[in-house]
Amino acid sequence: MGVTIKDIAKAAGVSFSTVSKALRDSPLVKEPTKKRITDIAMELGYQPNAAARSLVSKKSHTIGIIWPTIEGTAHSSLITRLNTQLEQLSYTTLISINEKEFAINLFNRYQVDAILCFDDNPERLTDTSSAVPVVSYGIADKGSSSPVVDVQRKKAVYMATNYLSSIGHRFISYIGALNNPIQDEKAKGFKLAAEGLGLPGFTHQIVEVQKLDPYDGYIAAKEVLESGERPTAIISGSHDLSKGILRAAGECGIKVPDDLSIISYDNLPDDSDTPIPLSTVGVPMDHITLRLTDVLMDVINEDDIEKVLFLEPELKVTDSCRPPSNH
């Protein structure tokens, strides 16, 4: 097996406790000694043993992320950012794709300092006991005992719907998935706003897709736009869906925003991979990353933590939105 501090101690002719201090850059070791030791460590390719270290220090400087829905690809971008951000706070990230309970146990055994759980199914109340603090990214749940960060998807789509009606739209469609609680939230926001408006002659429509790829948006939009009576505005459940919707509009000879307004639920910064800049609504990814790492640091330091943290969605209106032309 690998090189230990004892090997280094022998090579440097000092005691192993001196090596330990030197490697942790302790001021208790004289500079020349320190340099000699670090040089030898480098040369020998020393890697500190995380097991031994976390055993004694009770800290691993590691965050465990539970991500059972890997195949959905939903959170990959957020996880990448979190990984980067945590690295800057000198934490490393470990991911498990096992289901919640199993992964929590796994990370408890590994003594990670905190766990972040992407739980698409917040319903189950089974609050697995965990010595390590757990933070969930999902939907605020009254019953949950661990902190939850909620990006208020319902509110986001609600805001978008109200905005579109406020500038005159009277027939709005929502295209999105309904097949899990997270996605369903968005549709709920749409329904809530549309039904709440109570405007005479106002029409709304929910079109379900199974996946959130551009392709699904394309298919759904084709159906919507080729039917007799068509909406003057579409709200889409994701950026990718919107790409497909844009293409469908193009093929149907429908101009955005002249004949059709589009708002996309989206956390991504505008990466301009669409023909026109899309109007979006949602909590910007950077906010999510920052707040999530904040909460993780808080639970690690046992600071006072609010049980539920609602992040505020933002509506960014661009050229993809305009009052309907017939008004």
Add this chain to the structure above:
Amino acid sequence: MGVTIKDIAKAAGVSFSTVSKALRDSPLVKEPTKKRITDIAMELGYQPNAAARSLVSKKSHTIGIIWPTIEGTAHSSLITRLNTQLEQLSYTTLISINEKEFAINLFNRYQVDAILCFDDNPERLTDTSSAVPVVSYGIADKGSSSPVVDVQRKKAVYMATNYLSSIGHRFISYIGALNNPIQDEKAKGFKLAAEGLGLPGFTHQIVEVQKLDPYDGYIAAKEVLESGERPTAIISGSHDLSKGILRAAGECGIKVPDDLSIISYDNLPDDSDTPIPLSTVGVPMDHITLRLTDVLMDVINEDDIEKVLFLEPELKVTDSCRPPSNH
């Protein structure tokens, strides 16, 4: 912090070494004692400390997977299967999305038993030194010192191309990505076969896409099929691309397989989410999973390991292929 075997020992009125044995189901402990101890452990919610355990046993029963290209979503399905398969071998899986060198160091510190690296960039020769054995999934590379499992993407597409020409096709298009070495391999196989055929009047064409979503396949196929002279067969770089291609064909009034044959590069089992069953070529996902876990177990047990393991692609011909109608 958590419950330790000493807490259990105290509660059960036995020594902590007895607890250790009982929990590992050693035959050296009398049944009633064992039961009493395991009951107490359960009640107290005992979780063995992985750090302590791997420190002394030098084994963690954990495999580290390095997956820097998380956002590409390419390997998610394979990773899910690996996770399941390894679980059955009583290994747990930990994933890092950091870049290779960093992740290797991380997993070395964590004393995982073996590392599996999804390295899309096998060119860089920097063979990071690792006390833990590393297995790569990628492209066989003469220089590499650690075992590589190669699914021979080039050969797979080569086989598909030759098959299509053997049944009479004289104009074949390849639709796929070229933007990384892995994807490029497939295009190389196509080119190699097409140019090697040396048939008079044989035409081939490579159409590049940036991503492997159905949408990209749709766009590319539209272009190909709407041009004047069009191919009688298309080989596609992925299952998802093929879905888009099928749709494009449908919209252009081109019948598969009557007017157009399609073979898809694919490792997935037929999940029949296409209107007609697609012909596929590639190493079946189950083979990959099995061989990969085999190799991992081998390196762990220090069995003799072949440095390079080529897996054989299979061509599965279904109703999406047929000789061109004008022949």
Add this chain to the structure above:
DNA sequence: TTGAAAGCGGTACCAC
């Protein structure tokens, strides 16, 4: 400024 020694939570090998 350095070294010695006591653990951290387990496993495994001894005695009894």
Add this chain to the structure above:
DNA sequence: GTGGTACCGCTTTCAA
């Protein structure tokens, strides 16, 4: 069958 004890590699007092 059970308990005692010596580690695993490291951090952290406390003495020298």
